Amino acid sequence: MSGGRNVSHCDTAEAMVARNGADAVQAVQRACRLLRAFQREGDVLRLRDLVERTAMHKATASRLLRTLESEGLVERVGAVGFRSTIRGPARTTYRIGFATRGVDTPFSRAVTESVERAAMEAGFELVMLNSHRSARTALRHAEAMVREAVHLVIEFQSHERMAPLVAARFIEAGIPVIAIEIPHPGATFFGANNYQAGLIGGRAMGRWIKDHWHGRADAVMLLREDAAGALPRLRVSGMLAGVHETLPAVEQAQTIDIDGQGSLEKTFEAVRRRLRLGPPQATAVLAANDPMALGAIRAFEEAGRATRCVVMGQNASQDARMELRRKGTPLIGSVAYFPERYGDSVIRLTETILAGKLVPPAMFTRHELVTTGTVDSLYPLDERLPQALSTAAAP
Incomplete structure (x- = not known):
């Protein structure tokens, strides 16, 4: 120059x-x-x-x-x-390990792409490995990151039971870790404030039942993803607490627990089987992510019971936003996590850690309720740029 x-x-x-x-x-x-x-x-x-x-x-x-x-x-x-x-003075080029779970859902894709973009803008060399949601592969990748001698690792794997084993590899090697969505021992956490996000959705559900069903629901269906561990399950706990806080009478309703495995297809099959067991009931469905919410809707519609359910999702994915725009949908809302912004926050956190500065043990994304009445104002460009703005489906 x-x-x-x-x-x-x-x-x-x-x-x-x-x-x-x-x-x-x-x-x-x-x-x-x-x-x-x-x-x-x-x-x-x-x-x-x-x-x-x-x-x-x-x-x-x-x-x-x-x-x-x-x-x-x-x-x-x-x-x-x-x-x-x-x-300026010579600047160290940091090698950052990024262990992603993959791009199989809009949420995971949005997080992965945002981390890639933010790392490139910051001038980091990104060593990225994709576990495709395999627990064993996630552990092998942790060992590979140690061999690569990266300066810091961003962990975005989906199995809570593997987190201690993965983290142990990095602790032994003295490599700092930022864990996205699934906590890892010794790592700085970044992701959802799961219980708070659940409360937002649950309170909205309680208000809807009060206004449209005269404050009465026969059953509350909880859709979980057990493999994700205790922290993501707080979403469902928060939603249930929010409903009870707004509408105490719902505590008397039947509770139906289903592990939908985070998947639209798995949830569809599980809810379909459940609906065959009993008569129609006014059912409030609280889903830990949008794919499970959409799977439940499809099952209720197939059974001819769409008017007997009301559904709350989590993540405000593009698929859920499209569903919110569909006339007569049982989906009344979904709580947004804005995964397309994760990368900027995580890379700023990376820079702070590499500079030797103290950081809090956990940092959270922002949450906001998206409803049939607010989806167009919050996401006005969905119809124009559907792929670019795809944002969430589920941790």
Whole structure:
């Protein structure tokens, strides 16, 4: 890169504006933010890229860029590009292990793609292995990550019973771990606040039963995924608690427990078998993820009992959002987890850990209830960009 200088970004910017006195401190800070936005040597960024990375007003960023260019700290590339002329101190290229469960559901795909994208933007070398939801493969991959001598591992496997064995490999090797959705001993957790997400859905279910079924349900069907372990099961516990909190009378209703194995097909078969055992009942269905919610709906519809069930999902997947738009659907809502944003949060956490800073033991995604009345306002682009915006199906 022509005209490169071996000086730090902020020292150079400070020297540039020092003559303006104390009032220039804010300008120094903003100039530093702009220069730091060039994350890798040779980065060519547009004004809009810099605005996005710095959260700076467009006019302010444009004015500072002109000043930095006049001082030789930034150069133009083509008609709209900018490149920093500063060579900072040599930067370690970190190798990050990413053990993904696969891309077999929209949720898993959204998480995996978001981690890949965020790692690339941060300049990390990502060593990615896909277990395809196999417990044995997840353990082999942990051993492979140790051999690869990665600096940190992001674990996104789906078997709680394997978590202690997987974590032990990394603890022995002194490799820090971030665990997505399934807690691992000694790891920093990132994912759903499962009980809180459950409460949001359960309270909404209770309100619906009160308004539409005169506060009465004959049965409450709980759809779990036992293999995922205790933490994801808190979603169902939270939903049940939310219903009882809003509608105490429902505690007298029959409770039906089904392990749907996280799958639409498995849930469809299990609920179909259950419906053959008894007469129609007004049933509130609380599902730990959207595929199981959709499987239950299909079973009730096949049995001609769609008007006798009401369903709450978790994840607000694109399939669930499409279902919410279908006229007459028994699905009244699903709680969003925004997995397409996981990567940004996880990679920021990665950078903090690698910098040797303390982090909390657990960090959570944001949750929001999506209903038939709010789905279009929350996801207005679904019809236009269905694949790009596919977001959730289930941990």
